[in-house]
Amino acid sequence: MNNTEKAWKAIGGGIAAPKGFYAAGVQAGIKYKDKYDVALIFSDVQAQAAGVYTRNIVKAHPLHLTQRHLKNGLARAIVVNSGNANACVGEFGDQAAFAMAEVAGMYLGIEPQDVLVASTGVIGVEMPLDRVLNGIRVASSELLDDVVKGIRGHKEMADEGAHRAALAIMTTDTTVKEYAYELPCSQGGVIHIGAIAKGSGMIHPNMGTMLGFLTTDADIPSADLQRILSEAVEESFNMVTVDGDMSTNDMALLLANGSSGITPEGEDRINFERMVKSMCIELAKEIARDGEGASKLMEVSVSGAKTMEDARKIARSICGSSLVKAALFGEDANWGRILTAAGYSGAEFNPDKVDVFLGELMVAQAGRGVMFSEERAKEILGFKEVHILLNLHDGEENATAWGCDLTHEYVTINGSYRT
Amino acid sequence: MNNTEKAWKAIGGGIAAPKGFYAAGVQAGIKYKDKYDVALIFSDVQAQAAGVYTRNIVKAHPLHLTQRHLKNGLARAIVVNSGNANACVGEFGDQAAFAMAEVAGMYLGIEPQDVLVASTGVIGVEMPLDRVLNGIRVASSELLDDVVKGIRGHKEMADEGAHRAALAIMTTDTTVKEYAYELPCSQGGVIHIGAIAKGSGMIHPNMGTMLGFLTTDADIPSADLQRILSEAVEESFNMVTVDGDMSTNDMALLLANGSSGITPEGEDRINFERMVKSMCIELAKEIARDGEGASKLMEVSVSGAKTMEDARKIARSICGSSLVKAALFGEDANWGRILTAAGYSGAEFNPDKVDVFLGELMVAQAGRGVMFSEERAKEILGFKEVHILLNLHDGEENATAWGCDLTHEYVTINGSYRT
Known part of the structure; x- marks a missing residue:
């Protein structure tokens, strides 16, 4: 896929780039002053929707609500807060999540069951619900102003709301994760896709992995959307690990409102699915690159595996190894x-057949060390993106995972997150 | 078990405390000058033997040899080097491991197949075999001097050799892990057990976990010995995690030479098995306490689980969490x-029933936070040993795991281990 020319191209507008989508972000003072912390994403018509959730059996309260509201495959809005996870607080948590949906529905003039809810932040502390609900009120009002501009044909004037929404879902993230693509279709017209995400800590495979929200104006029924999202997540968010900790709150949502009037078919459909996957991979890499305390991105590609599952296990295991991560930080070519x-990793392979490369530099062949330039290795490990490649010479399957180095900064951040 | 009076008591002598066992450690200059790096453990008669090995499918060369030499359940010596793992170096590695056994056998006057071999240190670099073999020569000579003293009835004069052996197997360990117990038997006489271990980095469940060597003068056939060791390892070494990285070299060996003349039976047998387990737990805790960069020991006890496997999974998962470890370092009561x-963790339980305690302080009840004294929590987290307790209220099974905090020092050590 990386070798083929992409049929889509990057554009501005973020999560609100697709036709009929609007977004807002406000400072509700949930945990910090002067921090955007309530985001709202809205479609001006009913949208098909799909979701992927954490596999942690300890699930935050909004996840239960969102899963329930998504049963009919339909949604019109997503409301998100940062600064509090709304997890492990008992009945209050369920009530708070429901209140968020209800108040958003009320101000946006839609049914509460068409509102999906997500939260991120500290676990086990009751959220300051009055501040959250007030934030939703203000965000709704700003967003509806943008809808009016949109009706008047000036939707691009509303771009700022999308950016503020991207800011509002961040916690310890240091970069805004906001993307949009457009796909010209061979059947005529253009399909848009927009996305925002947050990551940073508690990032690990086997779940939604973080918060990721995608919107598109393609016309796709929710069952198809679910399959497309699930497949994309397998190769993107589920292949990222920052610290091996799987959160209680992670979810990825994809809303498709059909406002482009295009139901992509044939080649367009193939391109659309590739575009969704590409978007998820872009978000996933950005999350790894911005892992808590990270100074560089690690990309691990495993080829020649017997099964794809084996390739994935190995790629993820390497990305998750504290010792590999610390060696990357120290720029030490410790291929052992x-x-x-x-x-x-739990994967099946023959250790005596494995070649290992750092970038283009072979450091081990057939499971044992070869002579290599320490100087060149040090140079490669000093890059902001370090590629590690393993060829198992055992089959045809391959996989790629992303992670980051383990730094002093990670320890500092996580030694004092709650207090 | 912790509540019952122990039938054994701690004594000196380390690995050479049991009758007929001798040990030596020398400075062979394998990686560092002025560092003990070759250890030899020897029984003056044939001993029954048992072993447990890493489950990593990438296994160091000496493991293959030791597994082969242990097939007959017999051994008379263990030769160990630190400073080089003798792993992932191809045929040279197999030859080097064999040379170590052969040279030790030659100098000690025993068959090479009665020599077990272990290595620890950097992976993927050929060991300086001449220095290793010279070290074995010197160690054998010192050890045989001790045997002569032993024959003359002055074995206690040889204690220093056991201590040097304990020093010689250390890598980044900061404490010597050396213990001995004696068990007075109701059938008359005394059984001794001695042990040394090394741990520190690359410590994770599901294997021998580190190097651990145990000797005893009890008379027990190797098949029984294997069962006793395997069961003890399950509750000790396999319940320790420092960094989630499972090494290629880990093994635990137990040799029983019968020189006490006692075959423990009935109550004595029960006490003997408990003593082995207790010894392994003592070593395991010491390994966790001395984890790379660790400033404190974490003990996680899970009770009220449906199955023991669930209890173990949960206890290990908590000990292995980078975020829990960093919070422990930061003394932040982040029970979420x-x-x-x-x-x-992969275990089955109902999150809404779980109580969480830090020491005696309840911080969560039925899956949600309770009011607690932050001051008292901070005090408890400031101790050198922090106990975390979970009651799942879901069954009768329980398990305990050990780990340590994640510190800046861990990152520093592992950012520059190889070079």
């Missing part, structure tokens, strides 16, 4: 740790 | 991370 992490 | 790590 890479092979070791492959060895305990 | 504890519950989250339980949630992704």
